[in-house]
Amino acid sequence: MKLSWLLPLTAISILGFCESSWAARLTYWKFNKPLSRLELITDEGIQPEAHFLSNPSRVIIDLPDTKLIKGKRKKTARGTKFIREVRVGQFDRNTARMVIELGSQYTLNPDNVEIRSFSPTRWFIQLPKVLPLDKIADPGREPIAIDVPEAESSPSFPPSERPMPSEGSTPSSPSSPFPTATPLPPVKAGGVVVAIDPGHGGADVGAVGIGGMQEKVVVWSVSQQVAEQLRRKGVRVVMTRSGDQEIDLEPRVSMARRIGADLFVSIHANAISMSRPDINGLETYYYGSSEGYRLARAIHKRLLSGTSLKDRGVRQARFYVIRRTSMPATLVETGFVTGAQDAARFRSAAQRTKIAEAIAQGILDYIQRR
Numbered sequence: 137m138k139l140s141w142l143l144p145l146t147a148i149s150i151l152g153f154c155e156s157s158w159a160a161r162l163t164y165w166k167f168n169k170p171l172s173r174l175e176l177i178t179d180e181g182i183q184p185e186a187h188f189l190s191n192p193s194r195v196i197i198d199l200p201d202t203k204l205i206k207g208k209r210k211k212t213a214r215g216t217k218f219i220r221e222v223r224v225g226q227f228d229r230n231t232a233r234m235v236i237e238l239g240s241q242y243t244l245n246p247d248n249v250e251i252r253s254f255s256p257t258r259w260f261i262q263l264p265k266v267l268p269l270d271k272i273a274d275p276g277r278e279p280i281a282i283d284v285p286e287a288e289s290s291p292s293f294p295p296s297e298r299p300m301p302s303e304g305s306t307p308s309s310p311s312s313p314f315p316t317a318t319p320l321p322p323v324k325a326g327g328v329v330v331a332i333d334p335g336h337g338g339a340d341v342g343a344v345g346i347g348g349m350q351e352k353v354v355v356w357s358v359s360q361q362v363a364e365q366l367r368r369k370g371v372r373v374v375m376t377r378s379g380d381q382e383i384d385l386e387p388r389v390s391m392a393r394r395i396g397a398d399l400f401v402s403i404h405a406n407a408i409s410m411s412r413p414d415i416n417g418l419e420t421y422y423y424g425s426s427e428g429y430r431l432a433r434a435i436h437k438r439l440l441s442g443t444s445l446k447d448r449g450v451r452q453a454r455f456y457v458i459r460r461t462s463m464p465a466t467l468v469e470t471g472f473v474t475g476a477q478d479a480a481r482f483r484s485a486a487q488r489t490k491i492a493e494a495i496a497q498g499i500l501d502y503i504q505r506r
């Protein structure tokens with residue numbers, strides 16, 4: 137969907153620092169005007185809460201146990217006739233609040249506000265199309281809760297300590313790391329089909345790190361090489377984007393389903409505050425299924441042995457592309473563009489090739505073992 141109805145809106149960012157040891161930080165926010173979404177980077181462990189108020193229509197995002205830096209307690213981005221302004225402030229002692237206020241003649245359907253968690257520290261609040269007030273029924277003054285995904289501050293205990301479900305186990309309690317066991321589809325006559333999903337693209341550059349390094353550029357280089365390595369081994373590979381294009385998350389998932397992919401591997405680079413170059417390392421994510429976990433584990437293991445990436449664990453998270461895919465899926469955060477060691481690794485063509493070779497080898501390990 138092209139959001140041409142949205143006129144330019146100044147994007148601004150703030151950097152915040154903890155005032156006390158327990159408070160988490162909102163380290164970055166930006167209103168992405170072409171995509172009509174609010175992008176946040178927070179410390180881990182924050183669970184944004186969102187609701188909707190009318191008269192005037194506004195989407196409110198509260199960040200509990202979060203403090204803004206002194207002197208930057210209030211910050212406003214001026215908007216357009218559709219979106220009047222975006223502001224951030226300290227709502228009370230422990231809560232930072234962000235407000236996206238629409239123009240007085242406009243509203244939106246709160247059911248279509250989507251909050252996506254890309255990692256425990258990265259959030260997108262995607263707005264639906266803004267509608268003229270007289271076109272829809274007034275949702276009233278009552279606050280309406282918006283469904284928010286859990287921020288996965290997931291267990292990262294050693295995988296050997298994880299309880300693995302037995303074959304054919306039935307869905308267990310919701311607290312289980314494996315609520316469902318997804319059986320692998322039978323091997324196709326034409327061989328295995330792997331969907332490689334290079335994160336971001338086009339106007340969505342992803343994370344921006346040291347020296348202006350863009351996530352979309354790094355992951356494109358790595359993803360292309362993963363695809364090439366796999367094709368050499370006779371694996372059929374389909375990329376969810378074929379160049380520097382912006383593709384939403386849903387089409388990535390539906391493409392994998394349409395082509396009958398047996399596996400889905402999403403490739404990303406991580407980010408945290410620019411003031412933390414000391415944070416580096418590999419995180420590999422799965423959601424729900426034991427097969428997803430096995431795939432994540434196979435890739436993670438090869439990356440640790442094939443590169444000098446620091447081990448930040450195989451983790452469970454509710455990321456869209458691994459939650460909505462119907463085949464075993466994993467999302468690999470191949471290092472931090474904001475990390476001194478990882479950014480240096482990403483800058484080296486030879487090191488990017490090593491990352492790609494390790495991911496490809498991990499995928500092959502998984503295919504051979506299934």
Ligand SMILES: [Zn+2]
Nearest residue numbers: 335342404405
């Ligand atoms: Zn990413």
